[in-house]
Amino acid sequence: MDALNPQDFDSRTATHYYLCILSEIPHPVTLRMISSAFVFEPECEAVEKLRTMGCNIVPYRLHVFKEPLPLKFGLVEFYIYHTTEGETADPAEVHELFLDWMGTVLRLQISGLNSLIALGQPSELYSATPFLTELSRVCSFFNSGAIDDLDKVRTFILSKVRFNCDGLNAHVNARARVSEAVEMGSGEVVAEDRGNARGSVTEWKSVGKLQLSMISPEEMLWLSKQHRQFPPVSVQGKTITYNTVTVDAFLRESLAPLIEVP
Missing domain, CATH: 3.30.70 (Alpha-Beta Plaits)
Known part of the structure; x- marks a missing residue:
């Protein structure tokens, strides 16, 4: 880096x-x-x-x-x-x-x-940290046991995501301020924001969508080599083939609940 x-x-x-x-x-x-x-x-x-x-x-x-x-x-x-x-x-x-x-x-x-x-984050968030933390916590796609270079694969996936503009996760800003206040030992800010940040991280809403069509066959082949649980992608001559239904189901399940695959 x-x-x-x-x-x-x-x-x-x-x-x-x-x-x-x-x-x-x-x-x-x-x-x-x-x-x-x-x-x-x-x-x-x-x-x-x-x-x-x-x-x-x-x-x-x-x-x-x-x-x-x-x-x-x-x-x-x-x-x-x-x-x-x-x-x-x-x-x-x-x-x-x-x-x-x-x-x-x-x-x-x-x-x-x-x-x-x-x-590479919801536009309503002041900081990417809560989003990246939650992404690794709840989306099984980013299981570190299946990926050697998490930073690289996550960056690639986020380059394909179209983030929502509805601001449904704006409440995370208040929660992040509480966490920061705890780190800094500021009881005053904790008291001020506790009412707005009482909810847990499970209150996150979907942040955006990833269309399968956004990933080219060459990228799909590359992605299958980066993720050990990715469905099979094969090459026959110059033709790259894979089962779109299987890949679609894998991405939809493993990127949920934060990223939707329509």
């Missing part, structure tokens, strides 16, 4: 931590070219507003997976660094400003590399 910033950072306690998924990356595109797309120009309204609030967007980790596929995929993580002044900033406003920057400036810069970037 390539760390873009040496500052100490703990994703478990960060208020704002974002996972973005890079996809459809042509093989000639390098890490340096991608990292140069992280533009934080003062004339960007969202960036300037964050700075006046005492907040800065920090690229934390960038990695591109080089697999025997027609196009590469990868991830980049960002967090919001709060100065002393920024500690009082409204979390919801900071979140919206990050989404504004990512959805306009960053997306435009990445598209200039003939590549795509999208959030």
Whole structure:
């Protein structure tokens, strides 16, 4: 993995931590070219507003997976660094400003590399940590015993997911603040948010959908080699074959309940 910033950072306690998924990356595109797309120009309204609030967007980790596929995929993580002044900033406003920057400036810069970037988490969540934790906890597909490189396979799957925009998991933000308060020993915040965060992690709603048609035959063959429980995928000459009903059933069952396979 390539760390873009040496500052100490703990994703478990960060208020704002974002996972973005890079996809459809042509093989000639390098890490340096991608990292140069992280533009934080003062004339960007969202960036300037964050700075006046005492907040800065920090690229934390960038990695591109080089697999025997027609196009590469990868991830980049960002967090919001709060100065002393920024500690009082409204979390919801900071979140919206990050989404504004990512959805306009960053997306435009990445598209200039003939590549795509999208959030790898529900857009209502301030932090990817609760989602990634729940994904591993309840979705059997991500059983570490069946996958050698969980980070790689999870990134690939998330590159195919179309996340919902209904905000049904926004309550997780309040629950995450309680967890952070416990870590920091802040009884005041716990008391403030306990009523909104009483529910357990089982209250998660579906976060999005994965269409089987989004995975090409070449990708299906590759995926079958990454996951020891994946249904058989065979190659006869230049033809890749598999039982779509079996694969569909496997993905639907193993990605539930967070990711739907229609």
